[in-house]
Amino acid sequence: GPVGDTDESSRDFDPETQKSLEEIDACQNEIDALNEKASEEILKVEQKYNKLRKPFFEKRNELIKKIPNFWVTAFVNHPQISAVLDEEEEECLHFLTKLEVEEFEDIKSGYRIKFFFDENPYFENDVLIKEFHLGSSGDPASQSTPIKWKEGMDLTKKQKERQSQMKNNRKRPHEHPRTFFSWFTDHGDASADDIAEVIKDDMWPNPLQYFLVPDIEVEENGLEGE
Amino acid sequence: GPVGDTDESSRDFDPETQKSLEEIDACQNEIDALNEKASEEILKVEQKYNKLRKPFFEKRNELIKKIPNFWVTAFVNHPQISAVLDEEEEECLHFLTKLEVEEFEDIKSGYRIKFFFDENPYFENDVLIKEFHLGSSGDPASQSTPIKWKEGMDLTKKQKERQSQMKNNRKRPHEHPRTFFSWFTDHGDASADDIAEVIKDDMWPNPLQYFLVPDIEVEENGLEGE
Ligand SMILES: [Ca+2]
Ligand SMILES: [Ca+2]
Ligand SMILES: [Mg+2]
Numbered sequence: 467g468p469v470g471d472t473d474e475s476s477r478d479f480d481p482e483t484q485k486s487l488e489e490i491d492a493c494q495n496e497i498d499a500l501n502e503k504a505s506e507e508i509l510k511v512e513q514k515y516n517k518l519r520k521p522f523f524e525k526r527n528e529l530i531k532k533i534p535n536f537w538v539t540a541f542v543n544h545p546q547i548s549a550v551l552d553e554e555e556e557e558c559l560h561f562l563t564k565l566e567v568e569e570f571e572d573i574k575s576g577y578r579i580k581f582f583f584d585e586n587p588y589f590e591n592d593v594l595i596k597e598f599h600l601g602s603s604g605d606p607a608s609q610s611t612p613i614k615w616k617e618g619m620d621l622t623k624k625q626k627e628r629q630s631q632m633k634n635n636r637k638r639p640h641e642h643p644r645t646f647f648s649w650f651t652d653h654g655d656a657s658a659d660d661i662a663e664v665i666k667d668d669m670w671p672n673p674l675q676y677f678l679v680p681d682i683e684v685e686e687n688g689l690e691g692e
Numbered sequence: 693g694p695v696g697d698t699d700e701s702s703r704d705f706d707p708e709t710q711k712s713l714e715e716i717d718a719c720q721n722e723i724d725a726l727n728e729k730a731s732e733e734i735l736k737v738e739q740k741y742n743k744l745r746k747p748f749f750e751k752r753n754e755l756i757k758k759i760p761n762f763w764v765t766a767f768v769n770h771p772q773i774s775a776v777l778d779e780e781e782e783e784c785l786h787f788l789t790k791l792e793v794e795e796f797e798d799i800k801s802g803y804r805i806k807f808f809f810d811e812n813p814y815f816e817n818d819v820l821i822k823e824f825h826l827g828s829s830g831d832p833a834s835q836s837t838p839i840k841w842k843e844g845m846d847l848t849k850k851q852k853e854r855q856s857q858m859k860n861n862r863k864r865p866h867e868h869p870r871t872f873f874s875w876f877t878d879h880g881d882a883s884a885d886d887i888a889e890v891i892k893d894d895m896w897p898n899p900l901q902y903f904l905v906p907d908i909e910v911e912e913n914g915l916e917g918e
């Protein structure tokens with residue numbers, strides 16, 4: 467405890483106050499132990515429900531596969547994700563057949579986002595994974611599958627070329643727009659990856675609302691059928 | 693569900709896609725129901741541990757009362773709270789004998805912070821309460837006990853007078869420093885009350901660390917006893 471366990475007492479409390487401080491410290495240790503136990507129980511509840519939800523997420527993914535362009539439509543309709551999608555990337559995401567978000571077993575230490583692709587003209591990979599390690603030990607870090615671009619199809623290169631052309635044109639010299647694949651390959655600040663968080667906490671929990679979103683908004687605004 | 697439950701189908705999906713969308717919607721409803729149950733179980737765990745912690749918080753408050761100036765010292769040592777304490781308020785907080793933070797029974801809907809005072813030269817109240825209603829129904833709102841200032845002792849008035857004098861002096865015309873009692877009586881944005889959150893989530897869980905903080909820092913920096 468923080469009270470009086472060093473050799474030299476660096477502040478002189480009277481004995482009565484010192485005794486009370488030690489008793490407060492003991493109280494605090496009991497509270498800390500209860501906090502610890504509460505966290506463990508909450509974790510167990512979360513793990514239990516992750517298991518219970520899993521078959522429904524799997525069934526949902528099987529159903530989604532039957533709907534052409536489900537994921538690319540949901541992504542394009544999502545305000546924050548569409549903001550990083552350039553035209554050619556949108557073409558590429560027509561080959562995205564399955565999305566999966568997995569929390570690590572202990573939940574707190576991280577998660578991974580898996581993108582499954584059909585055979586496509588852009589890269590050889592069947593699955594691209596971006597993974598986040600957010601545990602308390604060490605700094606947050608992310609890593610992602612190296613993309614095996616097909617000859618002349620590297621979308622990140624094309625973007626860089628386009629950006630450096632824009633620089634030479636001296637029109638928008640400071641613009642470095644984020645794109646989907648620059649997000650996927652960037653590991654600059656894993657603790658503040660807004661796109662990953664939006665996919666995990668907003669898209670993955672309910673993608674149907676984004677697949678359907680333009681319709682819903684029209685209905686909510688009462689622009690139709692009134 | 694969001695799929696096809698309006699009279700006019702505003703988008704024409706082929707029957708197979710429509711069927712899949714309805715099945716996805718059903719899946720989503722199962723997932724939503726599980727989320728709901730998970731939240732309820734987590735709430736029960738939190739309520740259980742709130743009950744278990746309570747006697748230790750009460751014992752801690754009894755012990756704290758034995759230590760002169762415990763709360764004002766902890767407040768002055770806390771970086772964010774001390775930032776809003778002006779000199780006279782610090783004097784006034786020497787009469788603060790007990791602090792209590794209570795979450796509402798359902799936890800999510802709000803909490804109250806209670807400040808208990810000894811007889812003092814500033815106001816008549818024995819307890820000043822600031823209460824936050826953060827429930828999903830309606831906007832977040834806060835309210836607080838009206839302070840019965842004693843004759844000529846209204847610290848919020850004194851501050852306003854001082855501030856308007858400074859305005860007239862034209863030295864720092866735009867400065868409206870926040871103070872403890874202007875925080876207590878302000879209900880402008882209950883959803884972003886940083887001082888209340890610091891008291892609830894940082895001071896209340898472990899005030900001892902702030903009562904002792906200057907000492908601890910000296911020891912950690914190794915400036916003493918080496
Ligand atoms: Ca392949
Ligand atoms: Ca009184
Ligand atoms: Mg497809």
Ligand SMILES: [Mg+2]
Pocket residue numbers: 760761762786787788789
């Ligand atoms: Mg006192």
